[in-house]
Amino acid sequence: MTREIVLDTETTGIDPKNGHRIIEIGALEMINHMPTGQQLHLYINPEREIEAEAVAIHGITSEFLADKPVFATIADEFLTFVGDSPMVIHNAPFDMGFINAELARLDREPLPMSQAIDTLPMARRKFPGAQANLNALCRRFDIDNTHRDLHGALIDADLLAAVYVELLGGRQPDLSLEPAAAGTRASAGSGQTDDSGFAFRADSNQFDRPHAPSKEEIDAHDALVARIDDAVWSR
Numbered sequence: 001m002t003r004e005i006v007l008d009t010e011t012t013g014i015d016p017k018n019g020h021r022i023i024e025i026g027a028l029e030m031i032n033h034m035p036t037g038q039q040l041h042l043y044i045n046p047e048r049e050i051e052a053e054a055v056a057i058h059g060i061t062s063e064f065l066a067d068k069p070v071f072a073t074i075a076d077e078f079l080t081f082v083g084d085s086p087m088v089i090h091n092a093p094f095d096m097g098f099i100n101a102e103l104a105r106l107d108r109e110p111l112p113m114s115q116a117i118d119t120l121p122m123a124r125r126k127f128p129g130a131q132a133n134l135n136a137l138c139r140r141f142d143i144d145n146t147h148r149d150l151h152g153a154l155i156d157a158d159l160l161a162a163v164y165v166e167l168l169g170g171r172q173p174d175l176s177l178e179p180a181a182a183g184t185r186a187s188a189g190s191g192q193t194d195d196s197g198f199a200f201r202a203d204s205n206q207f208d209r210p211h212a213p214s215k216e217e218i219d220a221h222d223a224l225v226a227r228i229d230d231a232v233w234s235r
Helices: 052-058 071-082 092-105 119-126 134-140 153-167 215-226
Strands: 003-011 022-031 034-043 087-089 116-118 176-179 198-201
Touching: 003 052, 003 071, 003 092, 003 153, 022 071, 022 092, 022 153, 034 071, 034 153, 071 092, 087 092, 087 153, 092 116, 116 119, 119 153, 134 153
Parallel strands: 003 087, 087 116
Antiparallel strands: 003 022, 022 034, 176 198
């Protein structure tokens, strides 16, 4: 079983070395490259003002964060959720720089860069010369991101999870594995849901051959079966 955490952050500005802080963390769990439904979403009071340029990107204001916990309060919750699992991050040095700056303020051990899987260089290697931001990758892989009016850590982590699977090669085209809502089962006729909460859906017309076998193909198959002792096709 492979556990990974897809993660994104929003911040007060672009450089933690200038005192900028994390204001939102969105993280979701994947097992064997499938979302499990387990997620962590935190808003954080940065104890400083947010740059106007940053607000224009994510829409999060100081007023909204005034009653939210500071990073020291949520640090253990965050670290426990991540554990020692690889973290899938788009432009990992940015997010890791902010995370480790926050941990350094608390005299906590930094998370190693080796724990991060950076999807930005993955995308650049796969599509050299093409745009590699999250919106561009969603367009390329036909992933619906119409709900992404502004950047948001959990929204972006969810989109990145889908992008990451595509960068790895995509799911099997003839099998759809989707996380089912907690406490629900797949609807009648749509497939089955196992105890892990995943819905296995197969549409019958998805498996239809685009054409019927020709007479030559049928004759060739019959000839092959005739040469096989106790062939299952003859039973």
